[in-house]
Amino acid sequence: MPKLNELKKIIELQEYISKYAKKKLFSILKEKVHFDLTETENKCFNELIKYGVTKFPVTFYNEAKYLMEAYVKERIHPMVSDKEKSLRNASPARASETGSDYWKFCSFSDEVIFSIFFKSSVLKIISNYYGSFAHFRRVPFIKSHTFNSAIHSKDVSTVYHTDYSINQIGVQMLLTDLKKDDSHMIYLKESHKKYIAIDRRLNANDDECKEQNKLLELKYEPYHLIGEAGSLFIFDNGNGLHRGDMHEDTRRNIMQVSLSRGDYKAKVQDREPLKIELSQKLRSAEKVYQESVKFI
Numbered sequence: 001m002p003k004l005n006e007l008k009k010i011i012e013l014q015e016y017i018s019k020y021a022k023k024k025l026f027s028i029l030k031e032k033v034h035f036d037l038t039e040t041e042n043k044c045f046n047e048l049i050k051y052g053v054t055k056f057p058v059t060f061y062n063e064a065k066y067l068m069e070a071y072v073k074e075r076i077h078p079m080v081s082d083k084e085k086s087l088r089n090a091s092p093a094r095a096s097e098t099g100s101d102y103w104k105f106c107s108f109s110d111e112v113i114f115s116i117f118f119k120s121s122v123l124k125i126i127s128n129y130y131g132s133f134a135h136f137r138r139v140p141f142i143k144s145h146t147f148n149s150a151i152h153s154k155d156v157s158t159v160y161h162t163d164y165s166i167n168q169i170g171v172q173m174l175l176t177d178l179k180k181d182d183s184h185m186i187y188l189k190e191s192h193k194k195y196i197a198i199d200r201r202l203n204a205n206d207d208e209c210k211e212q213n214k215l216l217e218l219k220y221e222p223y224h225l226i227g228e229a230g231s232l233f234i235f236d237n238g239n240g241l242h243r244g245d246m247h248e249d250t251r252r253n254i255m256q257v258s259l260s261r262g263d264y265k266a267k268v269q270d271r272e273p274l275k276i277e278l279s280q281k282l283r284s285a286e287k288v289y290q291e292s293v294k295f296i
């Protein structure tokens with residue numbers, strides 16, 4: 001239970017937050033969908049509704065191992081030449097701010113990435129959450145990063161924020177094991193119900209940020225995106241508060257991708273590089289999979 005002076009600060013913070021609150025309504029009328037799920041998938045879906053974050057019931061252990069070998073350690077891997085044409089660097093400025101020495105956008109056409117998204121119920125769970133088809137807003141990225149507070153103290157995603165503009169859902173897969181004292185994402189459970197919008201740029205001062213993080217963690221229960229390699233998390237980062245909790249001398253390897261309800265068309269640099277191959281692969285797939293790549 002927080003102490004009285006902490007409660008007072010929480011209330012002040014809440015008032016500060018609501019000044020910037022925006023309730024983004026699902027404005028365009030969408031085709032309503034609902035997919036049948038197994039009992040465990042349904043449990044996962046219900047958790048997403050309740051907490052704004054959930055762990056997918058399947059762990060993609062072999063897939064994570066493959067992605068580490070084929071991408072992050074690409075320079076020593078024989079498959080690299082096949083992949084080269086589909087890999088794109090993320091913003092070098094953001095990469096250096098976040099301590100990423102490997103941060104690349106890749107293709108859904110990769111057999112393993114394809115199987116994770118188009119042969120599982122990940123997209124069905126997210127579509128059920130939206131109540132309409134989920135659409136990828138860009139291709140997935142694979143990121144390997146360390147953290148050094150002296151260099152990276154300006155990393156904006158270490159401050160609690162929501163990515164509120166496009167009703168975004170994030171999917172993050174761990175490519176190697178992560179423990180609580182490794183760098184990882186923290187999501188504040190049930191904060192997605194409050195329609196909070198904190199602009200990251202409003203939090204310039206480090207001490208102020210730390211204080212704000214502490215207060216929010218008293219108000220909402222933190223959910224740590226940690227676990228074994230291949231763990232896959234789904235989170236409503238459009239509405240819920242989250243941040244990267246960075247620890248020095250640790251390395252995080254992840255694959256991440258984000259989705260929207262289709263209110264957003266991917267920028268040229270975020271689109272699928274092997275679009276024709278991907279369309280062919282999806283030709284006889286269920287509509288939920290075909291729809292998901294419509295805007296990339």
Ligand SMILES: O=C(O)CCC(=O)C(=O)O
Pocket residue numbers: 157163170184185186237242243244245
């Ligand atoms: O896990 C992190 O470093 C935070 C990233 C983030 O803010 C996001 O994916 O929306």
Ligand SMILES: [Fe+2]
Pocket residue numbers: 157161162163237242
């Ligand atoms: Fe975010």
